[in-house]
Amino acid sequence: xxxxxxxxxxxxxxxxxxxxxxxxxxxxxxxxxxxxxxxxxxxxxxxxxxxxxxxxxxxxxxxxxxxxxxxxxxxxxxxxxxxxxxxxxxxxxxxxxxxxxxxxxxxxxxxxxxxxxxxxxxxxxxxxxxxxxxxxxxxxxxxxxxxxxxxxxxxxxxxxxxxxxxxxxxxxxxxxxxxxxxxxxxxxxxxxxxxxxxxxxxxxxxxxxxxxxxxxxxxxxxxxxxxxxxxxxxxxxxxxxxxxxxxxxxxxxxxxxxxxxxxxxxxxxxxxxxxxxxxxxxxxxxxxxxxxxxxxxxxxxxxxxxxxxxxxxxxxxxxxxxxxxxxxxxxxxxxxxxxxxxxxxxxxxxxxxxxxxxxxxxxxxxxxxxxxxxxxxxxxxxxxxxxxxxxxxxxxxxxxxxxxxxxxxxxxxxxxxxxxxxxxxxxxxxxxxxxxx
Amino acid sequence: xxxxxxxxxxxxxxxxxxxxxxxxxxxxxxxxxxxxxxxxxxxxxxxxxxxxxxxxxxxxxxxxxxxxxxxxxxxxxxxxxxxxxxxxxxxxxxxxxxxxxxxxxxxxxxxxxxxxxxxxxxxxxxxxxxxxxxxxxxxxxxxxxxxxxxxxxxxxxxxxxxxxxxxxxxxxxxxxxxxxxxxxxxxxxxxxxxxxxxxxxxxxxxxxxxxxxxxxxxxxxxxxxxxxxxxxxxxxxxxxxxxxxxxxxxxxxxxxxxxxxxxxxxxxxxxxxxxxxxxxxxxxxxxxxxxxxxxxxxxxxxxxxxxxxxxxxxxxxxxxxxxxxxxxxxxxxxxxxxxxxxxxxxxxxxxxxxxxxxxxxxxxxxxxxxxxxxxxxxxxxxxxxxxxxxxxxxxxxxxxxxxxxxxxxxxxxxxxxxxxxxxxxxxxxxxxxxxxx
Numbered sequence: 001x002x003x004x005x006x007x008x009x010x011x012x013x014x015x016x017x018x019x020x021x022x023x024x025x026x027x028x029x030x031x032x033x034x035x036x037x038x039x040x041x042x043x044x045x046x047x048x049x050x051x052x053x054x055x056x057x058x059x060x061x062x063x064x065x066x067x068x069x070x071x072x073x074x075x076x077x078x079x080x081x082x083x084x085x086x087x088x089x090x091x092x093x094x095x096x097x098x099x100x101x102x103x104x105x106x107x108x109x110x111x112x113x114x115x116x117x118x119x120x121x122x123x124x125x126x127x128x129x130x131x132x133x134x135x136x137x138x139x140x141x142x143x144x145x146x147x148x149x150x151x152x153x154x155x156x157x158x159x160x161x162x163x164x165x166x167x168x169x170x171x172x173x174x175x176x177x178x179x180x181x182x183x184x185x186x187x188x189x190x191x192x193x194x195x196x197x198x199x200x201x202x203x204x205x206x207x208x209x210x211x212x213x214x215x216x217x218x219x220x221x222x223x224x225x226x227x228x229x230x231x232x233x234x235x236x237x238x239x240x241x242x243x244x245x246x247x248x249x250x251x252x253x254x255x256x257x258x259x260x261x262x263x264x265x266x267x268x269x270x271x272x273x274x275x276x277x278x279x280x281x282x283x284x285x286x287x288x289x290x291x292x293x294x295x296x297x298x299x300x301x302x303x304x305x306x307x308x309x310x311x312x313x314x315x316x317x318x319x320x321x322x323x324x325x326x327x328x329x330x331x332x333x334x335x336x337x338x339x340x341x342x343x344x345x346x347x348x349x350x351x352x353x354x355x356x357x358x359x360x361x362x363x364x365x366x367x368x369x370x371x372x373x374x375x376x377x378x379x380x381x382x383x384x385x386x387x388x389x390x391x392x393x394x395x396x397x398x399x400x401x402x403x404x405x406x407x408x409x410x411x412x413x414x415x416x417x418x419x420x421x422x423x424x425x426x427x428x429x430x431x432x433x434x435x436x437x
Numbered sequence: 438x439x440x441x442x443x444x445x446x447x448x449x450x451x452x453x454x455x456x457x458x459x460x461x462x463x464x465x466x467x468x469x470x471x472x473x474x475x476x477x478x479x480x481x482x483x484x485x486x487x488x489x490x491x492x493x494x495x496x497x498x499x500x501x502x503x504x505x506x507x508x509x510x511x512x513x514x515x516x517x518x519x520x521x522x523x524x525x526x527x528x529x530x531x532x533x534x535x536x537x538x539x540x541x542x543x544x545x546x547x548x549x550x551x552x553x554x555x556x557x558x559x560x561x562x563x564x565x566x567x568x569x570x571x572x573x574x575x576x577x578x579x580x581x582x583x584x585x586x587x588x589x590x591x592x593x594x595x596x597x598x599x600x601x602x603x604x605x606x607x608x609x610x611x612x613x614x615x616x617x618x619x620x621x622x623x624x625x626x627x628x629x630x631x632x633x634x635x636x637x638x639x640x641x642x643x644x645x646x647x648x649x650x651x652x653x654x655x656x657x658x659x660x661x662x663x664x665x666x667x668x669x670x671x672x673x674x675x676x677x678x679x680x681x682x683x684x685x686x687x688x689x690x691x692x693x694x695x696x697x698x699x700x701x702x703x704x705x706x707x708x709x710x711x712x713x714x715x716x717x718x719x720x721x722x723x724x725x726x727x728x729x730x731x732x733x734x735x736x737x738x739x740x741x742x743x744x745x746x747x748x749x750x751x752x753x754x755x756x757x758x759x760x761x762x763x764x765x766x767x768x769x770x771x772x773x774x775x776x777x778x779x780x781x782x783x784x785x786x787x788x789x790x791x792x793x794x795x796x797x798x799x800x801x802x803x804x805x806x807x808x809x810x811x812x813x814x815x816x817x818x819x820x821x822x823x824x825x826x827x828x829x830x831x832x833x834x835x836x837x838x839x840x841x842x843x844x845x846x847x848x849x850x851x852x853x854x855x856x857x858x859x860x861x862x863x864x865x866x867x868x869x870x871x872x873x874x
Contacts, residue, residue: 077759270755273757310744314748380511387739
């Protein structure tokens with residue numbers, strides 16, 4: 001088995017004690033085989049002296065296929081945003097989706113994410129995009145009531161068929177992803193949970209993102225979305241729920257008791273003016289697992305998790321007038337351990353520890369945005385300083401997929417140009433269809 | 438005179454009509470000599486086909502010398518933050534300050550700022566730092582009541598002496614910078630204004646940043662800070678005021694009528710939990726010039742103006758539940774024209790127009806974070822997508838100071854290592870002095 005050694009480095013382990021270790025990281029095959037002084041020998045040695053090793057981040061909520069649609073709908077209310085993005089999205093082909101996903105995967109890798117959670121239809125094309133770059137994906141096929149879907153065939157059946165195909169795709173785990181209470185009735189949620197249990201895969205959903213979602217649902221059913229999902233028996237440890245902006249403390253108790261993971265998406269919530277701020281301090285107080293997600297490229301418009309960590313640390317300080325809320329360490333926890341927990345993979349991902357998957361991000365400490373770097377300001381430098389140019393080398397499952405800032409499986413220029421061409425053609429089609437106004 | 442041509446490119450002019458122009462940009466000496474199709478010939482041609490040209494940004498409030506202190510005080514209330522940073526700052530030498538400023542200037546350049554407004558003491562050292570990289574500086578010597586200062590000699594006299602020395606430093610303009618109402622009495626403000634008028638230089642100050650500042654001042658004087666400065670006759674078009682978080686609409690009217698420029702620092706306000714959000718939409722409604730600033734590396738902790746534009750666009754949407762507030766275009770205006778106006782230099786900086794200084798930023802459109810780039814999403818891509826790796830080439834006063842992401846006047850690695858060494862020695866001294874707790 002090939003042995004790779006990162007020699008003489010500083011490791012932000014993100015282990016239970018959040019230790020920063022000076023020494024080496026040894027990788028055997030796809031697994032971390034050692035963290036500490038004087039490991040080796042190895043087939044391949046990476047000089048770690050001017051680098052810092054951290055766990056690959058898990059971007060726990062997004063829609064990377066939408067990268068080809070970046071910037072089509074900004075600075076507008078949610079209704080206009082949805083109308084505009086749906087109009088463009090409706091004109092997409094599988095090739096567009098793959099080209100967008102390739103670009104999204106490249107941006108993920110270059111900004112330190114080694115895995116993403118994705119909610120979309122046509123996850124086959126998304127999976128091809130991810131594979132072309134080497135990023136892991138938890139790919140949830142969108143499930144919704146048949147009366148609302150534009151999918152060919154029944155979404156639940158499509159999802160099950162996708163899960164069957166996904167079994168053979170390396171680094172991909174299928175998920176069942178009911179879209180949200182505004183398009184999913186009780187039967188759909190029951191079907192989604194039953195399918196996920198049967199297949200042994202995670203569930204992922206949008207939940208309590210906006211005021212209208214919550215109050216419309218309450219008007220229709222008498223219960224707020226989280227209360228309602230608790231009542232119909234959908235909440236379970238298999239579920240990660242994105243957004244959770246408009247939740248009461250009683251609802252947080254329900255989520256916490258059921259073992260649901262929250263996924264915080266601060267930038268998306270700010271940009272779409274979802275109103276209010278997700279009660280992340282209260283989630284953390286309850287000991288809930290909280291992941292961090294960028295959401296899609298039309299509502300952020302980035303998948304940079306360094307930026308998202310900073311936003312998570314800033315937003316709550318600002319909203320509550322308390323600079324102590326959501327520390328740099330807590331933000332880093334969300335981006336690593338929290339995301340791993342959100343997909344039920346904390347035993348394999350989320351920290352640099354022996355036995356875990358070798359998903360490693362090597363930071364170039366010579367970049368101005370993280371300098372001057374010391375052991376005592378290391379986490380702060382990553383969270384508050386870290387720009388999109390600091391990621392030097394990335395390993396996924398022990399494979400070097402980024403080296404010197406360049407992807408090893410693809411040509412970055414070609415990926416960008418492919419997305420540009422797909423986007424240009426898509427915008428033309430959308431304009432012809434009247435969606436380009 | 439040397440002629441440089443950026444050929445076949447896309448120019449975000451930021452002119453009065455905010456035009457995006459396809460064509461060339463011609464530079465003669467330090468000045469823009471043409472923007473449009475088929476210019477040339479030239480001594481030096483830069484291929485613009487995979488690039489976008491935008492005006493160099495003006496980072497309109499900061500303390501770049503504090504770069505060597507990045508990450509010394511995070512996630513703590515303002516009082517603890519100030520105590521900690523002052524304790525470390527008190528142990529600094531001129532060499533530390535210069536090393537910090539060099540690092541700050543390098544980060545500015547790499548993130549698209551060609552000029553900065555700075556408030557500090559020992560601006561001679563800051564100026565040396567800037568000159569070593571090639572960035573312009575409006576360098577304000579901090580002025581405060583003698584009973585509060587740690588400066589040797591009287592601050593106003595020090596400021597005047599600095600202004601005398603600064604006359605001979607290329608790309609540097611001195612400013613008079615009364616620190617804030619908590620350390621400046623009426624006499625100091627009068628002296629500052631008189632000195633600025635006599636020297637013909639701008640005034641820069643911190644103003645209404647925090648609740649305690651406002652309410653303590655009101656308790657002491659009977660007036661809120663802006664009201665009080667209006668009463669003593671300090672407000673004038675020469676003044677730019679950073680923060681302005683805690684201001685009433687009546688105070689905005691006073692500022693607007695007096696022609697004062699506001700400088701918005703959203704990330705710093707969020708990180709220090711200044712409480713509340715600066716009323717930027719109301720500033721813009723009044724037609725005030727609004728610049729954008731990152732503040733110092735201990736309260737942000739970055740000088741990346743792409744990140745700051747995004748934050749400016751996001752924060753108001755989130756705080757007011759209105760996604761239409763502060764558009765990408767308005768954020769870009771703040772970072773370019775607004776900053777130029779804040780230092781009284783809109784006739785020379787802030788847009789790509791014939792006759793203005795050739796302070797140009799060339800974006801690499803092949804970077805994933807801005808792709809897919811089209812004319813219709815160009816401003817959105819820069820503001821919402823733009824990472825810290827997109828700046829390829831920068832000209833200041835017609836001189837290429839960054840090329841392929843590398844500074845031409847200095848070795849980036851040496852700049853970073855110099856700051857690391859200075860920071861390590863400083864932290865040791867601070868620890869010995871009991872400030873490192």
